[in-house]
Amino acid sequence: MSNLILISNRLSVSVEKKKGKLEFNPSMGGLATGLGSLDQKDKLLWIGWPGLPAEELSDEDRREMGPVLREKYNSIPVDLTREELKSFYYGFCNNVIWPLFHYFPSYAYYDNTLWESYRRVNSIYLEKVLEAAEADDTIWIHDYQLMLLPQLVREKVPEARIGFFLHIPFPSFEVFRLLPWRNEILTGLLGADLIGFHAYDYARHFISSVRRLLGVENNMGYVQHEHRLSRVDVFPMGIDYKKYSTALSDGDVAKQMAVAARELKGFKVILSVDRLDYTKGIPERLRAYELLLENNPQYREKVVLLLIAVPSRTKVHRYRALKKEVDELISTINGKYGTIGWVPIHYFYRGFPFDRLSAFYGVADVLLVTPLRDGMNLVAKEFVATHRDSGGVLILSETAGSAREMGEALLINPNNSEEIAAALKTALEMDEYEQFERNAVMNERLGRYDIVAWTKDFLNKLSQVREVQESYLMKRMAGSFKDELIASYRRAESRLIILDYDGTLVSFRARPRKGVPDRELVDLLNTLASDSANDVVVASGRMRMVMNDWFGSLNVSLIACHGAWLKPKGQEWRLSETLSNEWKEQLRPIFQLFKDRTPGSTVEEKEYALAWHYRNAEPELAAIRASEFKEILFSYTGDLNLDVLEGKSVLEIKPVNVSKARAVSLWLSGNSWRFILAAGDDTNDEVMFSQLPETAFTIKIGLDISEARYYLESPAELRRLLSEIVS
Ligand code: ADQ
Numbered sequence: 001m002s003n004l005i006l007i008s009n010r011l012s013v014s015v016e017k018k019k020g021k022l023e024f025n026p027s028m029g030g031l032a033t034g035l036g037s038l039d040q041k042d043k044l045l046w047i048g049w050p051g052l053p054a055e056e057l058s059d060e061d062r063r064e065m066g067p068v069l070r071e072k073y074n075s076i077p078v079d080l081t082r083e084e085l086k087s088f089y090y091g092f093c094n095n096v097i098w099p100l101f102h103y104f105p106s107y108a109y110y111d112n113t114l115w116e117s118y119r120r121v122n123s124i125y126l127e128k129v130l131e132a133a134e135a136d137d138t139i140w141i142h143d144y145q146l147m148l149l150p151q152l153v154r155e156k157v158p159e160a161r162i163g164f165f166l167h168i169p170f171p172s173f174e175v176f177r178l179l180p181w182r183n184e185i186l187t188g189l190l191g192a193d194l195i196g197f198h199a200y201d202y203a204r205h206f207i208s209s210v211r212r213l214l215g216v217e218n219n220m221g222y223v224q225h226e227h228r229l230s231r232v233d234v235f236p237m238g239i240d241y242k243k244y245s246t247a248l249s250d251g252d253v254a255k256q257m258a259v260a261a262r263e264l265k266g267f268k269v270i271l272s273v274d275r276l277d278y279t280k281g282i283p284e285r286l287r288a289y290e291l292l293l294e295n296n297p298q299y300r301e302k303v304v305l306l307l308i309a310v311p312s313r314t315k316v317h318r319y320r321a322l323k324k325e326v327d328e329l330i331s332t333i334n335g336k337y338g339t340i341g342w343v344p345i346h347y348f349y350r351g352f353p354f355d356r357l358s359a360f361y362g363v364a365d366v367l368l369v370t371p372l373r374d375g376m377n378l379v380a381k382e383f384v385a386t387h388r389d390s391g392g393v394l395i396l397s398e399t400a401g402s403a404r405e406m407g408e409a410l411l412i413n414p415n416n417s418e419e420i421a422a423a424l425k426t427a428l429e430m431d432e433y434e435q436f437e438r439n440a441v442m443n444e445r446l447g448r449y450d451i452v453a454w455t456k457d458f459l460n461k462l463s464q465v466r467e468v469q470e471s472y473l474m475k476r477m478a479g480s481f482k483d484e485l486i487a488s489y490r491r492a493e494s495r496l497i498i499l500d501y502d503g504t505l506v507s508f509r510a511r512p513r514k515g516v517p518d519r520e521l522v523d524l525l526n527t528l529a530s531d532s533a534n535d536v537v538v539a540s541g542r543m544r545m546v547m548n549d550w551f552g553s554l555n556v557s558l559i560a561c562h563g564a565w566l567k568p569k570g571q572e573w574r575l576s577e578t579l580s581n582e583w584k585e586q587l588r589p590i591f592q593l594f595k596d597r598t599p600g601s602t603v604e605e606k607e608y609a610l611a612w613h614y615r616n617a618e619p620e621l622a623a624i625r626a627s628e629f630k631e632i633l634f635s636y637t638g639d640l641n642l643d644v645l646e647g648k649s650v651l652e653i654k655p656v657n658v659s660k661a662r663a664v665s666l667w668l669s670g671n672s673w674r675f676i677l678a679a680g681d682d683t684n685d686e687v688m689f690s691q692l693p694e695t696a697f698t699i700k701i702g703l704d705i706s707e708a709r710y711y712l713e714s715p716a717e718l719r720r721l722l723s724e725i726v727s
Contacts, residue, residue: 003043003137004459006035007125009089009145011048013073015065022061024068031142035455043074047128050077053085078128080121087117090315093145096179099318101144101168102279102373105178107318115181122148122188129153133160138462141192143167148184151191154228163462164192165235168375169401170202173209183213190214190225193469194462196235198376198401203232211619222468224703227713229472231465235458236405237376241450244385245443247358256359264363267342268303268428271364273357273379274371275312276349278322281370281397281414282309286329286345288370288420293337293344296425301342303428305368306360310351323349361386366393366427369400370414376401380409381446388443391435393427395420405445408438472703477710477721485677485697489725492674495533496667498688499718500660500680501540503648504701507715510616512542512604517550524719527726529555535569537667539660541645541652541684543606544573562645562654562684563663564608576666577657579608583640587653590632598625608654615649626651647682661687668692679718680708 013026035044050069057065057079069075080088091114099107125146133139133153140163141149150164176182186209189195197203207218216225223230247253270289274280289305309326313319330345337344352360361367367383377400384394384406394409396402403411410423449457477485489495499505502515509515517525529536538551539559547560547567558567567573584605591603591610600617603610612629614622633644633653643659645652664678668691676696678688689698689707700708701718712718 003045003132003134004035005045005047005129005133005137005139006031006142007047007129007139007146007149008142009048009093011046011050011069011073011075011077013050013069013075015050015052015069015077017052017056017061022065022068024073026073031451031455045132046073046075047125047132048075048078049080050075053082054079055082076128076132078125080124084117084121084124086315087114088121089145090313092118094313094316097144097147098168098279100175100179101171103169103171103175104278105175107278108178110180112180119148122146122152125149126152126156130156133157135159137161138163138459140165140458140462148188149191150195151188154191161462161466162192163194163196163458164189165196165458166202166375167198167237169199169373170197170206170209172205173212176205176209177213182209186210186214187225190223190228190230192230193465194231194233194458196233196458196461198234198236199404200234201404202375202401203234207232208620219704227703229465229469229703231461231468233461235454235461236401236449237378238446238450238452238454239378239381239385241385241447243354244358244361244382245388245447247354247386248362248389250355250358252355253358253362256355257362260359260363264304268299268366269364270303270305270366270368270424271308271360271383272305272368273308273360274310274369276309276319276323276326277312278318279371279373281372282307282322282326283329284372284414284417285368285370285420286326286333288417288424289345289368290329290333290336291417291421292424293333295421299428300337300344301339304343305345306348306364307345308348308350308352308357308360311349357382358386364392366395366424368395368420368424370395370397370412370420371400372397372414374400374402378402380406384409384439384442385446387439390439391430391432392439393430393435394438394442395423395427405449406442408441472711475709475711477697477699477712481710482721482724485721486725488697489675489677493533494535494671494673495531495675495677496535496537496671496673497528498537498539498664498667498676498678500682500685500701501538501542503681503715504679504685504718505538505715508615508648512613521719522554524722524726525551525554525556528722529569531726535667537664539563539664539680539688541606541609541611541647548573557667559660559663561606561608562652562658563660564654564658566663566666568666576663577655579655579658581608583636583642583655584610586640587633587636590629594625594629598622601625606654608658609652611650611652613650622649645684647684659687660684661691664688665691678708679712 013024016023069077095109138161139153142165150162153160153162210216210223216223221232272285293300330347334343334345361383369377369380380394380396380402396406396409396411397414398411399414410427412419412423505521506515528534535557537557537559540547541562542560544560544565547558551558555569557569563576564579565573566576587610591612594612595601595603598617601614603612629651637644641656642653643656676692678692678696679699681701686707692698698708700706700711
């Protein structure tokens, strides 16, 4: 039986020590419910910190805790010392990542010792994973505390099935780039097969950062990094819908609600529920409430605000400062507007269990959720589900992830107190029919994509990614395919070997001129060419002069300029066709214009082609310019008999009768090769692959859809293969 191993900073059960005795308090979070609903063919195992620093656990405690956690809660504890908690959790996680990812860059504190601690603690989690995991287990890593873990696991268990979900926003590139360890974080995450986010924007920001910082493109959400495919996708987390939508019919909740309603004496109730965190916009919310009372005296002594704030990260300075600010604001407002019979704000600085919280949701007329940033915000969803069969208005910040799915709420900008105050007025005055209608639409959605659907969706997608990866693996030139290729090579008395150059024999460089063949490659080509049965053709889009400089002295055949020039081995260069260059006059100014409008891009003029390279341009601008440029070029091609070639970060135009496939046909006609091998990485190579005989060994370099029969991951892999066949 395989396991589903879930790794998060905290376990879903919290261990406390009271009067020297251990207490185990399971917190039935949404995630536990979602996972609990899965068919139990997989055994569930949680790995995380149990809530007590290592120093507070005696050997005896450990002997007691381990088996209880394991047997009763399927949990494996991670031991963290006070020092580790300070520098890892309070330090790096909550003083660097949390503020930065929530767009508070000025709160982030970049200190290398904190980063070192983050790395170290991620490795501690790794050890636990390695102890627990077996080859066919599914490993699901959660949240910003463990962003290095996917890659750490990948390095140790390359075949592992790894998912990662980020519960907080992924910020835009402009913010993310501020992080000194940004590349390490991206690489860490890309160790996962599937990387999930709450909202499309976060996925988009992640993909954009990967592109700009690692230079890696995405193809329909698939990212190829270090020769592996990872998928990036969006899974807006749902709630335990059944539990919340039926809460009010629960006896305990109904009782609590009756008590609360009695105590609230017919006031209109505005509710606010969060952890006390500076991202939640609590002071801004209080100011907006004050504005409502100031501008609308008719609501004084008619409404109350119930402000519930769970203490959070109280060891962090900013949180203590926020607590002070909130305390002061509340006393100012209560002092200013309160009367003997009316307190404008009831403040609860503590969390509540499910029945009390649901009762509060139930009595509330309005839920006021105004985070400055929030990955999702489940409170908003819980409130709407609780009001499935009743009115109740949700006011929701447009910067919360849940706003994307809850367009029927009153959406506000959390920094605009006037707007929030106006929304409060609208909510308090909204007719009941409209309230019902809005809640019904939102409930339909929440019911469909609840925590159970969310969990299943994520795990299904993870399996699908593995299938896609496996379909590539089936074509991988390795194992029996390689044996067959080598045997066929050895048997054959005449062999044609066609090798594209850039991206196939050498990796791409920032500047095309830097792509000079190295000693190892020259030796390899020489060895291949030294067998008189071999005709080795190096076929490139590069200029004839360059090809001549690099390979002219070798006993190989050459194709330059995408097939305009040919040099069969031992012969001189010759043109494949009579070609004209007149079109260049007309198009050169357009190439220059695009170069000028796209900083970092360059124009390369070849004998029978013009190329615009944008590898070093700002990627998003380059993508826009490239599609614009393509449109323009296509409008010329028909009249001028030209062809547009789209390569990797290059757009090229050349006469239509010049092509690698045409050039290669010269080697095919009149020859009966017993062995043909062709390798390439580009769209230009695809036509060539498709015109070769079916028995040819066609190899695509890189993971991509291709006409080739096989694939290899990189130029280095192709070189290894070539060395093997000649050894
Ligand atoms: P949080 O910042 O903790 O979580 P949120 O999603 O609002 O934010 O709340 C999570 C849970 O805590 C909810 O189920 C809620 O009922 C409970 N809770 C909040 N305040 C409470 C209170 N005062 N008393 C009792 N219970 C309370 C992070 C991200 C969010 C993201 C979640 C899930 O910051 O954006 O929605 O993870 O991915």
